Amino acid sequence: MKKIISTKNAPAAIGPYSQAVEVNNMLFISGQIPVNPAEGTVPEGVQAQTKQVMENIGAILKEAGYTYDNIVKCTCFLTDMNNFVPFNEVYGKYFTSNPPARAAFGVVSLPKGVLVEVEAIAAK
Numbered sequence: 001m002k003k004i005i006s007t008k009n010a011p012a013a014i015g016p017y018s019q020a021v022e023v024n025n026m027l028f029i030s031g032q033i034p035v036n037p038a039e040g041t042v043p044e045g046v047q048a049q050t051k052q053v054m055e056n057i058g059a060i061l062k063e064a065g066y067t068y069d070n071i072v073k074c075t076c077f078l079t080d081m082n083n084f085v086p087f088n089e090v091y092g093k094y095f096t097s098n099p100p101a102r103a104a105f106g107v108v109s110l111p112k113g114v115l116v117e118v119e120a121i122a123a124k
Contacts, residue, residue, distance in 0.1 A: 009059035011035040014111065020060045027064050031077070031119040032056040033111055046083040046115045050090040053118050058094075061122060070122040071100045077117040081106040087116060 005020035010032065013019055020029040034042050034052035037059070043052055061067055078087060084104065092099070100120075110117050 005060060005064045007059050007063035009037055009063070010056040011037050020064060022064055025124040027061070027066055027070070027120075027122040029057055029060050029120040029122070031075075031117045032060075033114045033117050035112065035114075042112060042114055046078075046080075047086050047090050049114060049116050050087050050118075053116055054091065054094045057118060057120055064122075066122045066124065068094050069098070070124060071095070071120050072123050073100050073121040074102045075119045076102060076104040077107045077110060078104065079107060079110055079115050083115060091118075 002021050002023040004018045005022055005027065006018065010019055013030065017030050020027055022028075032053050033056075034049035035056070036043070036052060037056065043049055058068065061070065076087070076091070078084060087104075
């Protein structure tokens with residue numbers, strides 16, 4: 001049976017989806033964009049946006065009883081692949097050992113005109 005995960009410490013869903021869904025000790029986190037949940041603002045620059053995205057993912061993980069160490073797969077979306085290196089500099093700080101599998105894609109645009117979005121799958 002699936003369990004819907006929701007926290008006020010990450011941006012609310014802006015459509016017909018859940019922040020995350022847990023089923024069979026697996027957590028599926030919807031794509032997170034760099035919106036500060038307290039202020040509704042988006043930081044400037046890919047590194048600040050990546051940090052906010054990863055903090056949003058962390059809030060969802062915490063709400064569900066998981067940690068970054070439980071993440072097994074991430075899918076990353078960048079509006080400019082020239083931002084790949086600065087994105088990785090921040091992203092890598094959240095996975096200091098045994099990083100998850102990952103795919104990264106360049107996309108034309110993302111919601112709210114942000115530069116980065118990340119979705120994740122975690123397992124216990």
